[in-house]
Amino acid sequence: MKLNIISKSKLTENWLFSRVGYVSEAFFELSKSALTETEKSKPVMIVSRQHYIETWQLYPALSLKELKSLLELQKQVNIGFSPIQQYFPNKEHDGFDVKTINFSSGLDSLLPPETMLIPETELFNLINERRFVYDIETPKGRLFFAKTDMKGHSAYMKGMINSVTTFKMSIGLPDEIESKFFNNTEFLKLLKSGLLAHSLHKIKNIISYKMRLFIKPKVLHSLYWAPLLTALCFVITTNSYLIYKNNQLENNLIVKGSTVDELLDFKQQQDQHSSLIELLNSEIKTHQAVLPDWDILYQATLEGMEVHQFRKREGKIILRGIADNASQVLTAINNLQQVSSAVFDGVVRKSRGRDYFIIQLQLVKAS
């Protein structure tokens, strides 16, 4: 993946370059059209050639694993900004050529320790051309950069190297190779394109950063300790509150306990009395006085009935006797308000002009 995805949007490109700066003797911003000085450093700084030294070392007869552990050890020994180490297989010596870029101690006081550093010449070195010479106008001064095969060479214009020609000669390049000149503005473009044109994997290899500064153990621990302590505080507070509340409620119950006991006894007694009253009312209603039944007998005798038997059993009243006209008696009884139904029980026997009969009747149920 290349960073040029970001450059497709002006907004994201501005965001990216607002976080990248250039450091020589001062800090410069990359976000504008020309390199402009600024007071504050950026999280990612492209470092001027003056602040680092490149060294090459051959590690013969060494496996990659051994080389990596050796380089890791060397990194740990280093104080200040972490050096950038790149290795290239060397088949002739059955080992590796290791290029190390060590940053000057002056940078430690200039930049915060968490700054990510990119050596400027490494950005030029990523350009996918086999051989070229650049003559660049940097804030520090004229910088010559040449790439021959895989190796990059660089030097400021000073002392013996007072022109591109002498620079070429010093690194063994023929004079026929044309050099390309970049002024200040073009230099900025070169830096920007260097950042955007290459894959992140390649960029990562030329960045100096301290993993430890990015992964802070305290922050990591706080990621779970903070919720844990919050939860702990919450459950302790809730438990305390609930215990306090329960105590208060229980005390409240104890205080009202005697009143409640009295009321409950009172209510229980009241319920007993209510059921007693209900029972008695029901009994009295079921067992009504039977004196009004004599009205029936009276009505029957008025209609000329000679009553021989008058009885009540299981809620039914029976009249037995003789009359001149049994039907007349039955009709008169049926007409009584308290009688719900009156019928002959059995046959009406006729003898000597009179009727022998039994009337069975039921009373209206009291409401």
Place this chain on the structure above:
Amino acid sequence: MQDLIKFKHHLLFLAALIIANYVVVPLWENQNKLKNKTFRIESRVNKVERLITQKELLEVQQGKIQLNLFKLLPLLYKQKNEAVFKLTAQTAIEASLKQANCEVEQIGWQGSTELSKDITRWQLDARFKGGPNCILTAARELESLKPIVRIENYFYGGRRIDSDPSSVVRAQLKLIMWQYLGEESL
């Protein structure tokens, strides 16, 4: 000590796990139990408060109940002792029949039914004979007794049941009455 420093991050993580497992989780579970307990106690408190607010209503109801009992209890025999009760009731019934000029032939207790722990219903059979005046007066006297006596079943028979003073009617009544076994004073 060097080992402790070396593994300090692991120890911190372990400590967090221990606190979570042995402090936070049990406290969380305890909190749920406490919540349930609070809910139960709150319900009880609410019930209690509701009961207390109903005190006045209960007192009003008690007044009505007392009034009803005042009317109803005199209708019951309050003799708790069975022998005393039977003697009292039978005496009152016999006195009514005697007052009605009836000739008592037989009086016998038929048993009882326990309606509640405080109320028992008793049955008594009475056989007697007499003229129409005896029969009617006896019925009226018996049903106007206090404590009350009710005629559940009756049988009146004779040559002729009418207003003829010379006629004789035989009567067989099944009487019922109620014995109160509860508290004397309510």
